[in-house]
Amino acid sequence: MKILHTSDWHIGKVLKGRSRLDEQIAAIANVIDIARQEKPDLILVAGDLHDNAQPSPEATKVVTRALTALRATGADVVAIGGNHDNGAALDALRPWADAAGITLRGRVSDRVEDHVIAGTTRGGERWRCVALPFLSQRYAVRALEMFSLTEAQAQATYADHVSRLLSVFAQEPQAGVVNLIMGHMTVVGGLMGGGEREAHTILGYAVPTSVFPANTHYVALGHLHRAQVMFGPCPVRYSGSPIAIDFGEEENASSVTMVEVSADTTAKARVVPVPVAVPLRTIRGTVEQLAALEVGEAWLRVYVTEPTRAGLREQIQEMFPRALEIRVDPGDLSQKARAVRAGRSAPELFADYLEQRGSTDPHTQALFDRLYDEVSTVS
Template sequence: MKILHTSDWHVGKVLKGQSRTEEHIAVLAQVVEIARAERPDLVIVAGDMYDSAAPTPEATRLVTRALSALRGTGAQVVAIGGNHDNGAALDALRPWADAAGVSLRGTVRESAADHVLEGETAGGERWRLVALPFLSQRYAVRAAEMYELTAAEASQTYADHIGRLLGVLCQGFGPGAVNLVTAHLTVVGATMGGGEREAHSVMGYAVPATVFPGSAHYVALGHLHRAQQVAGPAPVRYCGSPLAIDFGEGENVPSVAVVEVTAESTAKVRDVPITAAVPLRTVRGTLAELSMMDGDQPGWLRVYVREAPRAGLREEVQALLPKALEVRIDPDMLPQTAATARAERAGRSPRDLFADYLESRGHADESVQELFDTLYEEVSA
């Protein structure tokens, strides 16, 4: 069978005030075109379809149309909730999804069977898929209790709960079918993409690849935005995001994964690049150096300007490079102090405290102090 694995669309993303709706329309159209060309039997969307738990109507319309279009290629479609998604809201869409032929799983339900999906390709290959949406630490404990596993003590780790849940859900894996898992989580040893929500990516949220059974033919993961294979008892892969979500992802190659596998063979994976999004680039230089750059080159810019901080510097940079969404002082231009003594607040005016802050940052521009004074007077009035 052939599988198209995609995730982390983050529809509704606004980057430094810049809407990316048109980019998402183009990117998802390209994903659908790839599905039409590749003719997969199954499309897996491994979470974070939205960037926000409260998506706009426009974002909801774009996601539902994309899922419908993927189903329209003839493939079975399975989508799960990620940490950015509102799982309960996705579950509320299940009547629509069922009618559209899309299997949508937003949260873990009381019935384990609700997360085990089965099907058969046009060529007669049987497949079985365990779909595990994102679980916070609190709900991982509740989910473990729902399935009446061994006592779920609060002291047990997140990885313990995920491992036990997958153990129950994957009990039916056996010969004669392609056994698949999709989940939205962080695996130990994987590389961050640069734009993930760190609170749900590090420390207690990382699980070892050993939580996945060796009987799985392919594990389709979402959450980390860089496409990569992870060593484990089964083929474990992140397909990455189909577009760079934030400037930390400028070096990633946006793609979807196409997987070919049978019940008797090892999964063969190839990445298909997605080129429709505007690239995100980081540039550095003085104003003179920046003025020599071609401001018409494609891509949104993060600029590290090698100038002393001063009022109006951002506007000067954006006049040279209109696509500069983020302007920062190059860290090399800031004072390298190990620790700045904290100003004593008692009896000191906000103006004096702000002046101390400016001095600690190497910012000697009196006009900035004057702007602060004006703002403070307005607020005080």
């Protein structure tokens, strides 16, 4: 069977106050075109359909129309909620999704059958997919209490909770069936794309690939925006986002993943690039150096490497009308400058900072000195 794996659409994402809805529509239209050309049997959308928990009506319209268009290709479509999605709101759309022939799961429920989706391809191949929406740390124990946890089990780590959920949902894989898992989570060793919500990618939220049963044919993940393969007991991949979400992702290759697999063969995956409508680009230099650059229609983040002065930002904005972020970064903090600062007091460092920023106001320095003295002498 043939599977199209995509995730992290983030429809409704606003970049530095600028709506990118037209670009997002173009990116998803390209995903739909890929689905029409590739003719997959199953399409897996691994979370973060929206960028926030209160999407605009326009963003919701884009998501529902996109899922409908993917279903119209003839493929089965299974989509789950991510950490940016409102899981309850997605579940409220389930009557619509069911009527449209789309499987939509926003939150983890107490019904195992809600998360074990089964189907048969047009060619007669049977498949089974465990669909696990994003599970926040604070709801992990509550979700697992539905399955009669002991007190010791309730005190386990987030990774243990995810592993236990998967063991409940993925138990007894059937012979002659393609066994799949789709989840929205961080796997240990995964490389962040640059625009993820860090609180949900670090510390207690990372799980090892060992949580996935070895007899799983393919694990389709969402959450990290960079397409990548994870080493594990079975094939595990992030599809990445079909559009760069923020400037930290400008070097990522936007794509979807196509997978071919059968009950008796190992999954073979290939990356299919998604054309970029409007690129994101970071440029750096003096005013003279920046003026010599050709930037096209890209959205820009500009670092100006010369001291700040009145009217500098306005000058750069006039030079680059598509600059969404302008930072004056003269590069003072060289290794030599850092060495000079070693061993100096906080008031001395603050005085240096004021001087570098073109301000030597004695009142500001005096206020800092007084506040620093107050906090440093608190017993």
